[in-house]
Amino acid sequence: METKNCQKCKKDFVIETEDFNFYEKIKVPLPTFCPECRLVRRFASTNERVLYKRKCDFSGADIFSMYSSDTKFPVYDKDIWYSDKWDPYQYGMDYDFSRSFFEQFLELQNKVPRMSLVKQRMSVNSPYTHRVDDMKNSYMVFRTTRGTDSMYVYIAKDILNCMDSFAISDCELCYECIDCDKCYKTRFSQESKELRDCFFMHGCRNCSDCVGCVNLVNGQYYIFNVKYGKEEYFEKLKELKLNTVSGIKSMEQSFEEFRKKSPQKSTITLKSEDVSGNWFTNCKNVKESFWCINIRDGKYLFAVFDSQDCMDYFQWGNSCEQVYESENVGLNSSRIFFSTQCWMGAHDLYYCHSCPNSANCFGCIGLKKGEYSILNKKYTKEEYEIIKEKIIKQMNEVPYKGPDGIEYRFGEHFPNSLSDFAYNETAAIDFFPLTKEEATRKGFRWKDKEKKNYKTTIENRELPETIGDVDDSILNEIISCEEKDSEYSVGAYRITQDELSFYRRMDIPLPRACFDVRHKRRLVKRQLPELHNRNCSKCNVAVKTMYGESFAPILYCEKCYQQEVY
Numbered sequence: 001m002e003t004k005n006c007q008k009c010k011k012d013f014v015i016e017t018e019d020f021n022f023y024e025k026i027k028v029p030l031p032t033f034c035p036e037c038r039l040v041r042r043f044a045s046t047n048e049r050v051l052y053k054r055k056c057d058f059s060g061a062d063i064f065s066m067y068s069s070d071t072k073f074p075v076y077d078k079d080i081w082y083s084d085k086w087d088p089y090q091y092g093m094d095y096d097f098s099r100s101f102f103e104q105f106l107e108l109q110n111k112v113p114r115m116s117l118v119k120q121r122m123s124v125n126s127p128y129t130h131r132v133d134d135m136k137n138s139y140m141v142f143r144t145t146r147g148t149d150s151m152y153v154y155i156a157k158d159i160l161n162c163m164d165s166f167a168i169s170d171c172e173l174c175y176e177c178i179d180c181d182k183c184y185k186t187r188f189s190q191e192s193k194e195l196r197d198c199f200f201m202h203g204c205r206n207c208s209d210c211v212g213c214v215n216l217v218n219g220q221y222y223i224f225n226v227k228y229g230k231e232e233y234f235e236k237l238k239e240l241k242l243n244t245v246s247g248i249k250s251m252e253q254s255f256e257e258f259r260k261k262s263p264q265k266s267t268i269t270l271k272s273e274d275v276s277g278n279w280f281t282n283c284k285n286v287k288e289s290f291w292c293i294n295i296r297d298g299k300y301l302f303a304v305f306d307s308q309d310c311m312d313y314f315q316w317g318n319s320c321e322q323v324y325e326s327e328n329v330g331l332n333s334s335r336i337f338f339s340t341q342c343w344m345g346a347h348d349l350y351y352c353h354s355c356p357n358s359a360n361c362f363g364c365i366g367l368k369k370g371e372y373s374i375l376n377k378k379y380t381k382e383e384y385e386i387i388k389e390k391i392i393k394q395m396n397e398v399p400y401k402g403p404d405g406i407e408y409r410f411g412e413h414f415p416n417s418l419s420d421f422a423y424n425e426t427a428a429i430d431f432f433p434l435t436k437e438e439a440t441r442k443g444f445r446w447k448d449k450e451k452k453n454y455k456t457t458i459e460n461r462e463l464p465e466t467i468g469d470v471d472d473s474i475l476n477e478i479i480s481c482e483e484k485d486s487e488y489s490v491g492a493y494r495i496t497q498d499e500l501s502f503y504r505r506m507d508i509p510l511p512r513a514c515f516d517v518r519h520k521r522r523l524v525k526r527q528l529p530e531l532h533n534r535n536c537s538k539c540n541v542a543v544k545t546m547y548g549e550s551f552a553p554i555l556y557c558e559k560c561y562q563q564e565v566y
């Protein structure tokens with residue numbers, strides 16, 4: 001065990017004995033940033049859901065892109081980017097041992113074209129989606145695998161007809177759901193599984209026709225965990241008026257009070273052992289991690305599945321091994337270090353950016369099937385190995401000094417000053433929210449949001465209470481957002497035909513805020529990915545949990561929760 005002081009936040013952090021083994025195995029020095037600053041650094045280099053309209057710099061066509069139109073580097077439509085119409089090796093540079101590595105990388109980074117959006121496999125009628133694969137008829141869906149007829153969703157898998165949700169899987173006709181799995185026609189629910197026709201549920205499993213329940217298993221016709229007869233249930237449901245804006249608002253309040261009086265399980269796990277963090281399925285020996293499925297031996301992972309022996313890794317997995325300090329790496333990739341956007345069998349990459357299917361590269365950008373390359377210049381295998389070792393040595397002798405005054409040597413991920421994005425364009429703003437002033441003080445860039453200069457035609461408070469009172473003319477209106485002055489709001493929004501059909505089908509009133517505000521509200525309903533040391537409210541055993549005191553006043557350890565609830 002060794003205690004170190006973080007270069008970024010100046011707080012102490014601990015490197016455990018088993019961490020040393022991993023660093024030794026992959027031949028990297030000890031980190032100099034604490035785990036949280038490393039996580040923020042990874043988050044801050046990936047734009048998840050902020051899209052811009054701009055020109056493709058190859059064809060001139062109008063495209064949607066994760067990059068705004070003022071980037072230093074060219075941006076190509078993703079199909080052109082993947083094609084043979086251009087050659088990333090034409091930007092190759094000789095390595096200059098008198099200059100720092102990151103300085104040279106930045107020079108390359110400002111020249112090489114980037115892919116406009118990240119999309120894989122089929123994409124049918126879903127132009128406004130990003131970091132997705134197999135999408136059909138979807139709009140504003142991000143970070144999703146297999147989505148159909150869905151809108152305004154962030155992080156999902158196998159969804160059909162879902163709206164305004166966050167972190168859901170195998171769901172159909174769900175609305176305002178967070179961390180839900182295998183649900184059908186469920187609304188305003190969180191951390192629940194196998195629900196049908198339910199409203200306002202938390203920590204429930206296998207329930208149907210229930211409202212406002214917490215920790216309920218195998219229930220039907222329950223309201224606030226009280227069982228009713230079938231007819232009585234539907235009468236009471238009617239009285240709650242959950243198809244009106246005021247009914248939803250008052251239910252939201254009473255449900256939140258009720259939830260806080262119920263115990264919260266300290267860690268959400270399924271078939272997992274030896275884990276710390278939250279949301280594990282089929283995991284073994286995974287520490288300080290969040291959202292992991294089928295992982296063996298991992299630490300500091302965030303949203304990774306089907307992988308093993310990885311550390312400091314944000315998204316996504318699918319048969320990956322020995323990925324360290326990287327993000328957006330997946331699909332049969334291995335030994336990926338300090339890299340971003342490398343997938344499809346990529347292996348043995350150091351400091352690479354957008355190099356799918358590449359192997360044995362160091363400091364390259366935009367190579368497709370690249371090999372034995374440094375700064376986009378190709379070498380023989382023997383030359384590559386010699387120069388690579390020389391650069392690693394030189395990176396320690398000639399460190400890069402970031403604008404934040406921090407020295408970056410070999411073993412550090414890309415400095416945030418090299419990120420393609422401003423802090424508030426990235427995942428960092430969602431999981432570690434900062435104001436413009438805070439972000440700037442911490443050395444991150446900030447992009448002032450353009451308020452849509454819409455001339456609104458209707459105020460949100462003028463909208464009818466129920467969807468039944470809305471006619472098709474709403475499709476022509478520009479509605480003011482109820483939080484139009486907040487920094488998250490774009491100011492105004494419109495309702496699309498598909499959206500209107502969904503609200504009608506589900507009997508849901510029109511939203512009163514723009515997507516960005518709705519997204520922000522969902523984030524607030526969850527806890528931040530940080531672990532707190534607390535004690536079980538029943539047996540007093542020490543637990544590590546992401547649930548803070550104010551969110552969950554009553555916290556149960558796994559054992560007590562099993563005894564009392566399941």
Ligand SMILES: [Zn+2]
Pocket residue numbers: 006007008009010011033034035036037038
């Ligand atoms: Zn730190």
Ligand SMILES: [Zn+2]
Pocket residue numbers: 536537538539540541556557558559560561
């Ligand atoms: Zn306990």
